[in-house]
Amino acid sequence: MKLLEQLKFDEKGLIPAIIVDAADGQVLTLCYMTREALQKTLETGMVYVFRRSQNRLMLKGESSGHTQTVKEVRMDCEGKSLTLRVEQKVAACHAGYRTCYFRRYDPKADRVEIVEQQVFDPKSVYGK
Amino acid sequence: MKLLEQLKFDEKGLIPAIIVDAADGQVLTLCYMTREALQKTLETGMVYVFRRSQNRLMLKGESSGHTQTVKEVRMDCEGKSLTLRVEQKVAACHAGYRTCYFRRYDPKADRVEIVEQQVFDPKSVYGK
Numbered sequence: 189m190k191l192l193e194q195l196k197f198d199e200k201g202l203i204p205a206i207i208v209d210a211a212d213g214q215v216l217t218l219c220y221m222t223r224e225a226l227q228k229t230l231e232t233g234m235v236y237v238f239r240r241s242q243n244r245l246m247l248k249g250e251s252s253g254h255t256q257t258v259k260e261v262r263m264d265c266e267g268k269s270l271t272l273r274v275e276q277k278v279a280a281c282h283a284g285y286r287t288c289y290f291r292r293y294d295p296k297a298d299r300v301e302i303v304e305q306q307v308f309d310p311k312s313v314y315g316k
Numbered sequence: 317m318k319l320l321e322q323l324k325f326d327e328k329g330l331i332p333a334i335i336v337d338a339a340d341g342q343v344l345t346l347c348y349m350t351r352e353a354l355q356k357t358l359e360t361g362m363v364y365v366f367r368r369s370q371n372r373l374m375l376k377g378e379s380s381g382h383t384q385t386v387k388e389v390r391m392d393c394e395g396k397s398l399t400l401r402v403e404q405k406v407a408a409c410h411a412g413y414r415t416c417y418f419r420r421y422d423p424k425a426d427r428v429e430i431v432e433q434q435v436f437d438p439k440s441v442y443g444k
Contacts, residue, residue, distance in 0.1 A: 189426060190421075190426050190427050190428060191421045191426075191428055194428060204332060204346060206334055206343055206346060208343060212341075213340075213341045213342070214341070215334055215336060215343065215399050217392070218332060218334060218392065218396075218397045230421075230423065260420060260421075261420070261421040261423075262417040262418075262419060262420050262421065262431075263417070263419050263421065263428060264345070264346065264416040264417055264419075265409050265410065265411045265413070265416045265418070265419075266416075268346075269346045269416075271343050271417045281393050282393065283393045285393070288392040288393045288394075288397075289390040289391070289392055289399045290390075290393070291390060291391050291392075291393075292388060292389070292390050293319045293358075293388075293389040293390070293391065295358065295389075298317060298318050298319075299318050300318060300319055300322060300391060303390075
């Protein structure tokens with residue numbers, strides 16, 4: 189695939205991919221893809237990621253069912269990162285929020301506060 | 317600062333920060349911050365980055381004048397990345413585009429195409 193040839197994977201073989209909600213343009217999460225993960229993402233139209241903590245390729249949402257269907261892929265000026273606009277099922281974050289960026293820094297109070305609504309209960313989805 | 321205590325910088329001392337246009341929510345660029353860069357960003361309200369290729373702290377836009385004023389900082393669920401909504405002067409990308417993500421992958425044609433308009437001429441701004 190022509191896209192793969194133009195990308196620069198880092199010394200661990202990863203490229204960061206910013207996942208954006210196709211519905212409203214909100215940034216949902218930042219994930220990391222190997223060449224294989226990106227290839228599988230492009231072939232299937234579903235986001236596959238390289239889960240660094242588990243050191244393996246996985247379908248984003250494989251345990252929760254909260255998968256992401258790819259609508260658009262863009263690369264940056266240097267080929268070092270991607271944006272993927274996706275149709276997100278339920279929510280992107282394992283903590284139960286639509287976006288992983290549900291905490292905002294309040295510089296006046298010097299504290300971090302939750303500014304999004306939880307849309308599912310992680311206990312009932314992941315059974316933890 | 318309370319925010320800094322909750323973040324996990326990687327083994328190189330960096331955290332990725334997704335820069336989002338406060339005007340329209342578009343993803344502009346992905347940059348990397350050291351603890352010092354983030355601290356300076358929070359103190360001054362202007363984005364400072366750690367330029368990996370030059371191995372130094374710099375004001376984003378220091379040579380072009382295309383600076384970024386911070387309107388909002390969010391952290392992700394794991395404290396491993398940030399989003400910064402900014403007021404962008406002129407453009408975020410050194411290639412002359414508002415966003416670094418000006419190239420889209422066309423899966424049918426298997427090629428990457430430019431889908432944004434150039435807003436400045438890099439030659440006249442950077443003198444290259």
